[in-house]
Amino acid sequence: MQISSRFTIAVHVLVCIEVFKKDYKITSEFLSSSVNVNPVVIRKLIQQLKKAGLVCVVRGSGGADTAKPLDQITLLDVYNAVECVDSGELFHFHENPNLLCPVGKNIHAVLDERLEKIQKAMEDEMQSVTLLDLLNRMQGRLQPESGIRCNY
Amino acid sequence: MQISSRFTIAVHVLVCIEVFKKDYKITSEFLSSSVNVNPVVIRKLIQQLKKAGLVCVVRGSGGADTAKPLDQITLLDVYNAVECVDSGELFHFHENPNLLCPVGKNIHAVLDERLEKIQKAMEDEMQSVTLLDLLNRMQGRLQPESGIRCNY
DNA sequence: CGTTGTTGTAACCATGATTGATACATAACA
DNA sequence: TGTTATGTATCAATCATGGTTACAACAACG
Numbered sequence: 599m600q601i602s603s604r605f606t607i608a609v610h611v612l613v614c615i616e617v618f619k620k621d622y623k624i625t626s627e628f629l630s631s632s633v634n635v636n637p638v639v640i641r642k643l644i645q646q647l648k649k650a651g652l653v654c655v656v657r658g659s660g661g662a663d664t665a666k667p668l669d670q671i672t673l674l675d676v677y678n679a680v681e682c683v684d685s686g687e688l689f690h691f692h693e694n695p696n697l698l699c700p701v702g703k704n705i706h707a708v709l710d711e712r713l714e715k716i717q718k719a720m721e722d723e724m725q726s727v728t729l730l731d732l733l734n735r736m737q738g739r740l741q742p743e744s745g746i747r748c749n750y
Numbered sequence: 751m752q753i754s755s756r757f758t759i760a761v762h763v764l765v766c767i768e769v770f771k772k773d774y775k776i777t778s779e780f781l782s783s784s785v786n787v788n789p790v791v792i793r794k795l796i797q798q799l800k801k802a803g804l805v806c807v808v809r810g811s812g813g814a815d816t817a818k819p820l821d822q823i824t825l826l827d828v829y830n831a832v833e834c835v836d837s838g839e840l841f842h843f844h845e846n847p848n849l850l851c852p853v854g855k856n857i858h859a860v861l862d863e864r865l866e867k868i869q870k871a872m873e874d875e876m877q878s879v880t881l882l883d884l885l886n887r888m889q890g891r892l893q894p895e896s897g898i899r900c901n902y
Numbered sequence: 903c904g905t906t907g908t909t910g911t912a913a914c915c916a917t918g919a920t921t922g923a924t925a926c927a928t929a930a931c932a
Numbered sequence: 933t934g935t936t937a938t939g940t941a942t943c944a945a946t947c948a949t950g951g952t953t954a955c956a957a958c959a960a961c962g
Binding site for chain 1: 765766835839840851859864865869875884888
């Protein structure tokens with residue numbers, strides 16, 4: 599099991615928007631070329647980001663853009679937006695422990711608190727990374743002399 | 751996506767072994783009754799725990815037991831033993847970003863370091879929880895007057 | 903207007919992971 | 933040698949994921 603690639607694709611998309619918005623119209627077609635997936639995948643993804651208030655997109659004319667300052671979008675926001683985990687629970691508890699067994703009866707209570715702490719540690723770390731941070735790192739890797747040019 | 755229930759089942763099994771080993775023979779049948787799954791699921795799980803050096807189990811005569819002191823078994827050990835994540839990578843990167851696109855070319859490098867840090871935060875938290883800790887919490891919930899009795 | 907380009911979304915399929923179940927050979931032990 | 937339990941192969945059901953086609957809804961523009 600792994601966290602869905604929707605998450606990394608979403609980050610890719612958001613960074614792409616910021617890098618290219620000045621020079622290109624950001625369509626699902628454009629984004630799909632960079633990510634290398636079907637444009638419909640991008641559209642569905644962008645709908646999720648839109649519902650979460652991270653991007654805005656207009657029908658017909660086309661074009662997506664971020665809906666918030668980049669320093670206010672964290673990896674946790676993206677992660678939650680694309681619903682990588684069912685109902686926010688990272689760990690999947692087996693549903694029917696035998697309640698007649700003292701261990702089966704109490705395992706949930708014994709484990710839950712610990713699992714929540716683990717999940718929180720991960721989410722806290724996610725929250726500490728903003729899209730602005732990622733964009734800055736990306737900009738630092740784009741050759742300045744070549745300009746912001748999309749070679750495809 | 752959620753982390754496989756194999757993980758919580760494995761923890762359940764290990765705690766069960768420790769609570770009942772004095773009074774019962776720990777067979778896959780016995781464990782499956784507490785967890786409420788097919789005995790084969792338990793056997794396959796125990797094979798994974800065995801490969802990781804966490805339990806020992808004898809064929810024929812039956813009976814599983816832990817192979818290490820409980821304060822030396824952490825949730826991370828169990829997590830790794832049951833192979834909840836493919837090749838140890840929590841995040842699933844989309845495989846084919848367009849290398850002709852400056853963003854597609856660099857997204858991996860920009861994200862990787864951050865994702866590793868997030869995964870590490872989670873694993874560190876897992877490592878801080880030992881089975882001894884969980885067993886103590888469990889013992890505290892078992893009614894002392896009723897003894898260690900399995901009502902099934 | 904009507905044409906064009908793009909989004910929004912339904913429908914469908916292929917693939918693989920997960921979980922569950924049956925069956926049986928293998929081994930330990932009395 | 934009979935009993936009991938493990939080790940493991942095999943199959944089935946269900947579900948998530950990812951990918952594709954198709955098309956209606958909509959905006960902008962000549």
